[in-house]
Amino acid sequence: MSSPKDSPSNDPPSQARGSKSPSAMNGKLFPQQTYVSQPLTVKRKKRWHAIALSFAALLWITSTSHYVSRIQHRATLPGLNLRSYPGEKIKWSPCGEINDHEVECSDINVPMDQFNATNSGDKTFNIPLIRLRGKNATQNVLLNPGGPGGSGFGFLYELGSELNTIVGENFHLLSFDPRGVNSSTPLASCYPDEETKTKFHYNRDDDVVRDSGKRHAWSTNYAKACAENMGEHGKYVNTPQTAADMNSILDALGQRDMVYWGFSYGTLLGQTYATMFPERSKRVIIDGVANQFEWYEAHILEMDFVDTFKVIDGFFDECLKAGGDCPLASFAKTTAELKGKISGITSQLHDEPISVYKDPSTYGTIDANNFLIDGFFRATYAPKGWPKFAQTLANLLNGNATDALLAFTFSTFAKIKGDSTDIITLNDGISGAKYWAQGHQAYNDKMQPFYRNLSFAATLSRQYGAKQQWAIPRTHNYIPQKGVKTTHPLLILSTTYDPxxxxxxxxxxxxxxxxxxLVELKAYGHCSLAMPSLCIVKHVRNFLRDGSMPPEGATCEMDGSYFGKEDGKVEKRGDGGDGKILEAQERIAEKMRWVLP
Structure with missing residues (x-):
């Protein structure tokens, strides 16, 4: 293990292309497989130009005015102006500007199967890359926003300015669309086109117990459609392959060491990478951590929701503590009383959904699933949205359901292109007839005890229904390990109560x-981005700069509050560095859009 004061190296890896990864052989994760990396050249320039233009157009269509003001439209940039940099094997095209920082785009081709050149033949995946250049940077920090299925392009365009403020100018911020995701080709999709998806997709059950027969029947066809539509490529859309793709990205950059910050699902990718390639894992941060042992080896991901209801309880507790600063506080004197009132709404909506009409383009119904999943469940991710959510609930208690319709039905959470969330999840885990007893009754016997104890079960039934009958064979043999010793230890971040x-x-x-x-942020919400904390930023910066590690049992307090005015910390720091960092964290906490079912 290197000294904590060692900096990551820019030197290209000594391992020759086509040789076996040392970690793969020593850990016996891929004993029969060869790590191959296709020669990296700039290809399909016209295609990339079109992608860059379409992304810029999408930004102008979907972004807020504050966001748009910080992005230069791609079409106004003169030509492609392909750039190259010493030590890199790829060329870059300018594709925007964020807060006086250049944004550039490129892409690489990677083998369909990173571990078996014979399987790949001439088949590849195209991986688009995006980079926000740090003003003093010589290193790239790779970012993954989660999902699976989250786009690195949307993430960097949306939050690049804030992340640059947090990380500092000594690193370029580089993200990518993983294989099968968003603008990567081929796209991981279970349908030949969006029209077919609109016609046949069955996203959510009204009642997971009563509708289990319908779900089982639909899942039979869905699993077949995913396998047939994806063809040979479908077997290789999984996290271990993406981890190997990240080495191809590093090789293209001429950067030996992995510098990485992954959020949510990105922590699974980070853990997988660090286990497979410990010798290149120099600065790996995982933030909002998923259990990789369950992800790869369990039928049901039971650990995911162990703290969800603690976050909901926290919402009610913090509301009552805030008094007049929380619009809901006037409806009850105790947490139990307030929860009782909201439970009453849930029961009413289960029996009789509310019809809401605003105008010919804005109307719909609110039912118990909308209320629980699109309301409460999603609110647990982002406590900075709690004041607005509390106001929506207060309006609902007062008989005004319009805000609830807009918030719960016309959701602002991230939507994904294609079906990469399902395909990656089910290709990674133990899916299909090899691992699951088949038939409707077997499905019920397995899942109903889990569903009955979870109010948000309807958000999971699509994936679990498909998981039982999944028709794409599992091609990876990655096994999570304990006692993994990386070149430099990992930095792990988590809130106290992550939903x-x-x-x-x-x-x-x-x-x-x-x-x-492990650094614990004493807060509610998903990932350390959920609430501002200068303490967290200090640990991230120190770790990235020279590998400095926090002490055992380190904790951080959040800077700010859930309801009402802030405690003055931002104002006291004025326009200084800390003030700018806190403002950036505030914006991230307010704008972060997670990929949700």
Missing amino acids: VCSLTAARTANEAFVDSR
Whole structure:
């Protein structure tokens, strides 16, 4: 293990292309497989130009005015102006500007199967890359926003300015669309086109118990459609392959060491990478940690939701503590009383959904699923949205359901192109007849005890229904390990109460990776981005700069509050560095859009 004061190296890896990864052989994760990396050249310039233009257009269509003001439209840039940099094997095209920082785009082709050149033949995936250049940078930090299925392009365009403020100018911020995701080709999709998807897709059950027969029947066809539509490429859309793709990205950059910050699903990708390639894992941060042992080896991901209801309880507790600063506080004197009133709404909506009409283009119904999943469940991710959510609930209690319709039905959460969330999840895990007893009754016997204890079960039934009958064979043989010793220890970040990636899962990762350190942010919400904290930023910056590790048992307090005015910390720092960092964290906490079912 290197000294904590060692900096990541820009030197290209000594391992020759086509040789076996040392970690793969020593850990016996891929004993029969060869790590291959196709020669990296700039290809399909016209295609990339079109992609860059379409992304810029999409930004102008979907972004807020504040966001648009910070992005230069791609079409106004003169030509392609292809750029190259010493040590890199690819060329870049300018594709925007964010807060006086250049944004550039490129792409690489990677083998369909990174571990078997014979399987790949001439088949490849195209991986688009995007980079926001740091003003003093010589290193690239790779970012993954989660999902699976989250686009690195949307993430960097949306939050690049804020992330640059947090990380600082000594690193370029580089993200990508993983294989099968968004603008990567071929796209991971179970349908030949969007029209077919609109016609046949069955996203959510009204009642997971009553509708299980319908779900089972639909899943039979869905699993077949995913396999047939994806063809040979479908078998290789999985996280271990994407981890190997990240080495291809590093090779294209001429950068030996992995510098990485992954969020949510990105922590699974980070753990997978660090286990497969410990010798290149120099600065790996995983933030909002999922349990990789369950992800790859369990039928049901039970650990995901162990703290969800603690976050909901926290919403009610913090509301009552805030008094007049929380619009709901006037409806009850105790947390139990307030929860009782909201439970009453849920029961009413289950029996009799509310019809809401605003105008010919804005109307719909609110039912119990809308209320629980699109309302409460999604609110648990982002506490900075709690004041607005509390106002929506207060309006609903007062008989005004319009805000609830807009918030719960016309959701602003991230939508994904294609079906990469399902395909990656089910290709990674133990899916299909090899691992699951078949038939409707077998499905019920397995899933109903889990569903009955989870109010948000309707958001999961599509994936679990398909998981039982999944028709794409599992081609990877990755097995999560304990006692993994990376070149430099991992930095692990978690809130105290994360609704979908528990602190317990973060501790599991802490135990799996030798000398790793866990920093607990004393807050509610998903990932350390959920609430501002200068303490968290200090640990991230120190780790990226020279590998400095926090002490065992490190904790951080959040800077700010859930309801009402802030405690003055931002104002006291004025326009200084800390003030700008806190403002950037505030904006991230307010704007972050997670990929949700």
